[in-house]
Amino acid sequence: MSDTARVREINDRFYGAMNSLDISEMDEVWMDDAVAVCVHPGREAILGYERIRESWLMIFAATDSMMIASTNELITVAGDIAWVACTETISIMTDEGLAAAAAQATNIFRRRGESWRMILHHASPVPLTTQDEWPDVIN
Amino acid sequence: MSDTARVREINDRFYGAMNSLDISEMDEVWMDDAVAVCVHPGREAILGYERIRESWLMIFAATDSMMIASTNELITVAGDIAWVACTETISIMTDEGLAAAAAQATNIFRRRGESWRMILHHASPVPLTTQDEWPDVIN
Numbered sequence: 001m002s003d004t005a006r007v008r009e010i011n012d013r014f015y016g017a018m019n020s021l022d023i024s025e026m027d028e029v030w031m032d033d034a035v036a037v038c039v040h041p042g043r044e045a046i047l048g049y050e051r052i053r054e055s056w057l058m059i060f061a062a063t064d065s066m067m068i069a070s071t072n073e074l075i076t077v078a079g080d081i082a083w084v085a086c087t088e089t090i091s092i093m094t095d096e097g098l099a100a101a102a103a104q105a106t107n108i109f110r111r112r113g114e115s116w117r118m119i120l121h122h123a124s125p126v127p128l129t130t131q132d133e134w135p136d137v138i139n
Numbered sequence: 140m141s142d143t144a145r146v147r148e149i150n151d152r153f154y155g156a157m158n159s160l161d162i163s164e165m166d167e168v169w170m171d172d173a174v175a176v177c178v179h180p181g182r183e184a185i186l187g188y189e190r191i192r193e194s195w196l197m198i199f200a201a202t203d204s205m206m207i208a209s210t211n212e213l214i215t216v217a218g219d220i221a222w223v224a225c226t227e228t229i230s231i232m233t234d235e236g237l238a239a240a241a242a243q244a245t246n247i248f249r250r251r252g253e254s255w256r257m258i259l260h261h262a263s264p265v266p267l268t269t270q271d272e273w274p275d276v277i278n
């Protein structure tokens with residue numbers, strides 16, 4: 001399996017952890033490191049996996065279900081570091097109802113031995129595509 | 140000079156290019172690469188330095204003056220790749236008046252020989268700190 005395929009796999013696994021609201025999967029995806037960084041949409045950076053983990057626990061506790069998909073992945077591998085720029089489309093059911101959103105994400109991964117782990121996740125809100133912007137073939 | 144110091148220097152130079160609205164400085168900071176990525180606050184990713192450069196030209200043309208400062212830098216160096224998580228505080232004068240904003244940024248740099256170049260910039264809006272959140276000693 002190529003490095004690019006492995007990085008795509010761990011990137012997919014990160015979004016799988018969000019979809020399953022599974023903190024033990026997050027623990028498998030992230031590097032347990034004090035310099036790990038997580039930026040949730042519209043928020044300041046959270047530093048260190050201990051605090052990042054707490055933020056996921058809070059998000060999962062407040063979420064009944066989440067459907068998040070990653071598309072348009074641009075994967076760059078440079079030695080033991082790789083990063084993915086991708087688009088997130090999100091449907092999330094909370095106590096306050098259903099919300100839909102889109103985000104642009106930067107995910108950095110670091111290789112340790114054979115396995116890649118997430119060391120940075122930065123997601124930021126982008127406008128949802130409106131119907132007018134859809135291809136004519138769909139409208 | 141340590142790698143961390145060099146990365147801090149190129150990160151500062153990036154914000155210097157914004158402050159001086161100087162596209163030739165941007166050309167010195169960025170890697171002229173098709174996989175370069177730039178995410179302006181609230182926008183989708185722009186791919187490739189050619190298109191990224193056009194976006195800076197548009198921003199600079201619409202801007203009378205800009206004051207941007209980077210703080211809280213967390214710099215991680217891993218071989219020939221380094222990344223900086225930092226907070227941007229921005230005052231910008233446009234045709235529509237003065238605007239103040241804060242952003243969280245992720246900047247990835249790649250080493251080629253002795254010099255580091257920017258390969259990814261991702262900035263996303265964060266709420267400005269309100270007076271209520273300032274330390275008591277200031278209020």
